[in-house]
Amino acid sequence: MLDLVEYGVKLAGELGASYSEARYHGISRLGVYTRNGSVVGSSLSNRSGIGIRVLVNGALGFAATPDLSREGVRRAVEKAVGLARASSRLVKNPLKLDDSRLGRARYSAVAVKPFDSLSLDEKINYLTELWKSIQGSTREARIPVLTVSYDEWIEEKIIVNSDGGYIESSIPRITVYYNMVVSHPAKGSVQRWEQLGGSGGVELLDKWRLHEKLPEEASKYEEILLKAVPPPSEPVDVIVGSEIVGLIVHESSGHPSEADRIMGREAAQAGKSFIKPGMLGAKIGNEYATVIDDPTIPGSYGFYLYDDEAVPARARYLYKEGVVYEHLHNRFTATVYGVRSNGAARAMDYASEPIIRMGNTYFKPGDMSFEELLETVRKGVYIKSYMEWNIDDERWSQRYVGLEAYLIENGELKEYVRNPVLEVTTKSFYSSIDGVDRNLEFYAGTCGKGEPSQGVPVWFGGPNVKLKNIRLRSTRGG
Numbered sequence: 001m002l003d004l005v006e007y008g009v010k011l012a013g014e015l016g017a018s019y020s021e022a023r024y025h026g027i028s029r030l031g032v033y034t035r036n037g038s039v040v041g042s043s044l045s046n047r048s049g050i051g052i053r054v055l056v057n058g059a060l061g062f063a064a065t066p067d068l069s070r071e072g073v074r075r076a077v078e079k080a081v082g083l084a085r086a087s088s089r090l091v092k093n094p095l096k097l098d099d100s101r102l103g104r105a106r107y108s109a110v111a112v113k114p115f116d117s118l119s120l121d122e123k124i125n126y127l128t129e130l131w132k133s134i135q136g137s138t139r140e141a142r143i144p145v146l147t148v149s150y151d152e153w154i155e156e157k158i159i160v161n162s163d164g165g166y167i168e169s170s171i172p173r174i175t176v177y178y179n180m181v182v183s184h185p186a187k188g189s190v191q192r193w194e195q196l197g198g199s200g201g202v203e204l205l206d207k208w209r210l211h212e213k214l215p216e217e218a219s220k221y222e223e224i225l226l227k228a229v230p231p232p233s234e235p236v237d238v239i240v241g242s243e244i245v246g247l248i249v250h251e252s253s254g255h256p257s258e259a260d261r262i263m264g265r266e267a268a269q270a271g272k273s274f275i276k277p278g279m280l281g282a283k284i285g286n287e288y289a290t291v292i293d294d295p296t297i298p299g300s301y302g303f304y305l306y307d308d309e310a311v312p313a314r315a316r317y318l319y320k321e322g323v324v325y326e327h328l329h330n331r332f333t334a335t336v337y338g339v340r341s342n343g344a345a346r347a348m349d350y351a352s353e354p355i356i357r358m359g360n361t362y363f364k365p366g367d368m369s370f371e372e373l374l375e376t377v378r379k380g381v382y383i384k385s386y387m388e389w390n391i392d393d394e395r396w397s398q399r400y401v402g403l404e405a406y407l408i409e410n411g412e413l414k415e416y417v418r419n420p421v422l423e424v425t426t427k428s429f430y431s432s433i434d435g436v437d438r439n440l441e442f443y444a445g446t447c448g449k450g451e452p453s454q455g456v457p458v459w460f461g462g463p464n465v466k467l468k469n470i471r472l473r474s475t476r477g478g
Helices: 002-014 070-088 120-133 203-208 210-227 242-257 331-337 370-375 426-431
Strands: 019-035 038-056 059-065 104-108 142-161 166-184 188-199 236-240 291-293 316-320 360-363 379-383 386-391 397-402 405-409 412-416 420-425 433-436 441-449 454-462 465-470
Touching: 002 019, 002 038, 002 070, 002 142, 019 120, 038 070, 038 120, 059 070, 120 142, 120 210, 166 203, 166 210, 188 203, 188 210, 188 386, 188 441, 203 210, 210 412, 236 242, 242 291, 242 316, 242 360, 242 386, 242 397, 242 426, 242 441, 242 454, 379 397, 379 420, 420 426, 420 465, 426 433
Parallel strands: 104 166, 236 379, 360 454
Antiparallel strands: 019 038, 019 142, 038 059, 142 166, 166 188, 236 465, 291 316, 291 360, 379 405, 386 397, 397 420, 405 412, 433 465, 441 454
C-alpha cells in the first residue's frame, strides 16, 4: 500500500502541485445491536481507500478513491489537482503551509486482549446478559427499554506528504452505547444514555463492569422518580460532576478553540465561535479555569500520536489559568496566526478531508478529595450526570438538565434532586469556579463536525468542579 501512497504524492508534484499528501485509510468494523436482550442487528464492514489533497497556486483540492490500483490513484490525483487549479482563480488570499517538524514513524495502540480472543457468540452473550442483569433491580418502576450496541474497529493509516512526512498507524477501538428508560405510572420516566469507549481490546469490557453498573443505575433512577425533591429556589453552591464538566469543556472550550471555526469556515455548518481572531490572552474565567486537549493519552478513545498532516500530537492548553491560551490548528491555519501546527488535523475516513478536531479534552484537576470539596458546601446541589443539554451556535449560552443529583447540607449528600437545570454562559461558568477536586474521569463521545459531517472518536472529562452562588431551575416548573 505504501507504494500507491508514494505514487500519489509523486504524481501530484509532476502535475503542478506545490504540496501534496496521500493517505491510505482503512477501517474494519464489527457491530452488534440489541434491544431488551434480543439481537436486532449486526454488521461487518471493511471500508478502505486513499484520499489525496494538493495545493496548487494557493488553493486546495481534495479527491478520494476506493480503487486501490495505480489507475484509481491516478484518477484521484488528477481530480484533486484539477479542483485546486480551478479554485485558484477565485482565491484572494492564497493558502500557505507552516514549517512544522513532521514525523516519520510507525505506531499502534495496545490491545491486551485482541478482538478475536472473544468469539462473536461470546460478544452477543455479553450484550444479552445485560438485559438479564437489570431484572429485579426496581420494585415499583418498570424498565421498558434497554438498547445496547457494541462496536469494535481497527483504524489503519499510511500517510505520506511532499514535505517529508511519513506515518503508519494502527489503532483498535471498542465502544459500547446503552440507552435505558426507567418508568413509573405515577411519577413519569427518566432516560439514561451513555457511550463508553477506548483504544485497546476486549479487556475494556471487563474494566467497564456494565453488568454491575446497569442494575445499580436502574435502582437509583427508580429512587429518583419516587423520592427526589425539587432543587432549591435560592442561589446555592453547585458541584458539577466530571461527566457534565467534560461535556461543558468539550462544547465551550474545545469547539470554540478550533481555528477554522474561529475564522468562520464552520459558520454555515456547525456554528460560530465566541472566540474571535485576536482574542488570545483574553480573560475567560478565574485561576481555576485550565482546559487541556491531549490526543496522546494511552488507552483513550481519541488517541493518536501524529495527525493526518504527519504533525506530532501534544497536549494543547486551550484555556490556561483563566485566559484563552491556544487554539487548535492545522498547518494552514497555523500560518495565519504565525505559529506552528499543534497536530489537530483528522479525517473520519479515506473519503473525508482532514479538518481541525479535538482529541481528548478535559478540565485540569486539582488537589482536593471529593469529600474535602463537599465539606466546603453548607447548602447546595451535586449534579453527577445529565439527561439532556443544549448550547448556542457560538458556544456561549448553555443548559444542562441533571439526572443523578443530590442535595448537599453541611458537607453531606442528602436527598435526590429531580431535574435540576444548570443555565450558564461560558464566561459565567469559568468565572464561578470555587474549587476543583483531583478525581479526573473521562467519557467517550463521537464528535460531529464538517459538511459532509465527519464523526470522530473523542474523550471528554474532568474532575468534580464547585460553582459559587448559582440559581438552578427545574424542568418541572421551577
